[in-house]
Structures are given as C-alpha cells and as structure tokens.
Amino acid sequence: MSQPEKRLEIPFKITVTRAWSVYLGRGLAGRIGDFVDLKAYSSLVLVTDETTDRLYGEPVAAILAQSGKKVLRFSLPVGEIAKSPESLAEGYTFLMENGVDRSALLVILGGGVPGDAGGYLAASYLRGIDYIQVPTTLLAQVDSAIGGKVGVNFGGKKNMVGSFYQPKTIIADVDFLKSLPPQEMRNGLAEILKYGLAMDKDLFERLEHKKDADFKAAELIPIIERCAALKAKVVMADETERTGARAILNFGHTIGHALEAASNLEGQHGAAVSFGMVVASRISARLGMLSASATPRIEAVLKKFGLPVHAPQVTPGELLANLKFDKKTSGGEPRWVLLAEIGRGVVNCKVPQALVSQVLAEVCR
C-alpha cells in the first residue's frame, strides 16, 4: 500500500523556537500515531473545516481514537471567514465547554485556513497548547503548514492578528490531494513556481519541462519535498520575519495581495500570486536586473498550469491604491521582491512608482 515516508529533518538551532519535522509521503494519515506520541496527551481535538470534516473527519478521528484517548471534533466554516475573531471565539468556547486542558493536542486537518486559524487557537488557548499540522491542500503542504505563522484576519485585513507558533510536527500525506479541486491544485502550483522563481532554478525548470499540467502523487512528492525544504531553510534563517530573509517568500505577493484586495478573488490566491509574479518579473527586466528573455519563459509556464498573466478585472489605479495598505510596506513605500535571474530573488527592492504604473498598464487588460 503506502510507500515509505520521507522524513525531512529540520535541525533545531537557535532561531527556531521548537524542533519540528515534516513527514511526507502516501498513506501517512492512517499512521499519525507513528509520528507523534498521541498517548502522551490528555485528549485530542481534531480541527477541520466543513469540507475536510466531511471528507476525512470520520476516518481520521477513528485513527486518533486508536490511541485510547478522548477525541473531540471542532469544525470551522469553509474559506477565509474561518480566519475571524468570531470563529476563534467559537473555538475557545468549544475547548472550554469540553474541558480541554493544557495537555491536549490539537490535530489540524485541512488547508491553510484551518491551519492558520487552528494554529492560532492552539497558540493562544491557555497560553499555548501543542498542535500538529496535517495539511490537505497542495498550498498547505508546500507552504502554509510549515513555518509556524498562525493567525486570523481583522478589520478587513489579512493576518492582522497572530503569532509565530511552531507545530510539534507536520504530516503531509499526498493522498489527500486526490480530492482537491483543480483550482486548489493551481493555488498550490503558483506557490511552487514562486519557490522555483525566487529560490530554485532546477525546480522551475522541472516544471517548465513538464509536458502536461497533471501530476501523479509520485511526481508531486519530490516537488513538495523540495518546497518544504526551501521553506524550512528560510524559516530557520528568519523565524519571526525580523532579518528580512523570510521576505523572499513574498515574491509575487506584493501586487498579488493588492489584486486580492481590489477584486473578488476569494479562493484564487494562486491566480493573484501568478499575476503578481508576472508584474515583479517584468519590473525586474525593466530595471535591467533580469534578462529580457526570462519573462516570456516565466509567463509560458504560468499559462501552461492555467494561471493568469493578465488581470482585466482591475485598473492600475485600483491596484496602486491597495498597494499602500499592504502591511509589508516600509514607511508607506512598498518593498518588492524582484528577480536577478530565474531561481534568485532579491528582497527589499524599491521600485519607482512610474515603472509600477507602466507595467500595470500592460497587464491590467
């Protein structure tokens, strides 16, 4: 049945507050107890969203129950709405009403939304209880489940309230991806291409040379492994986003977030990041940092995977207005991640607004 899992060891040094490992492979969800000592906890709380609860809640709860521990189930709504103070309050109420104590373990089964909201529930309930991430979307397996950034949205802004709080372990079972809708696969692919463009030329070229846009589990495992290792490397260098090293992961996100804010792109984070990567690549080429031949290559790969390279639904003015509110601005001026070449991003770049406007005029159509 299952292939042997891969264990990506993340060395625990000074900058990471807790040791954690990523387990990656197939059939791992059936063996959660092999990766974390469930018996060491007073109770186990399975945190899902309504979709992952419907698809996998029952079998995963049964696997957890094999430990002999009490298993509780708390399900969040689907989508960004779950990353709200109201959902969080429901979570606290659920945990309190069920007498969950500090020795409990939260098992978060879902994509980045339950991962972020459930992770913050764990970080803040009783000043912090243990949790593990069992990511079920491609995006969560390559990105959001790793790194300990947890939180909720507030005042209409994304991720305004949160913490850096590492999970005990991360169990990425690619079998979950079989039920993932194509749009969610694309959201993950956009993040994978982000790693390739900003950090790993080989990874980008692997995707560039791929003939079709479909992936088998066996093909995905080495790709997820590479991304998880890249993310872990960045997190180790800058766990709490202070030195600026972690900013490399924001490649494509400066304009991406502005696009999400300016248009109704709920659930299409990958599309926004794709568009953002196009803008950042074109700016890099215009500034003479990136060779002019790189941008058509980049855009061809994005298109192959069904990701957009234009945004006809917004105007440059709308995007510029939303750029100002991005919390990654410094002194009111956005800082960009640009490319020196494919596979090498440069953080903290200033870009003249006239150039941003010029590039946006090309791609907002």
Ligand SMILES: NC(=O)c1ccc[n+]([C@@H]2O[C@H](COP(=O)([O-])OP(=O)(O)OC[C@H]3O[C@@H](n4cnc5c(N)ncnc54)[C@H](O)[C@@H]3O)[C@@H](O)[C@H]2O)c1
């Ligand atoms: N913490 C971080 O470092 C970090 C990094 C990147 C993104 N994020 C956050 O992650 C969130 C996006 O994550 P996401 O794209 O995983 O969103 P998500 O959790 O909402 O999942 C996307 C959709 O897929 C469904 N789903 C999940 N697993 C499924 C499966 N196996 N089969 C079928 N359907 C499934 C969900 O119910 C949902 O409808 C955003 O809120 C973003 O801010 C966080």
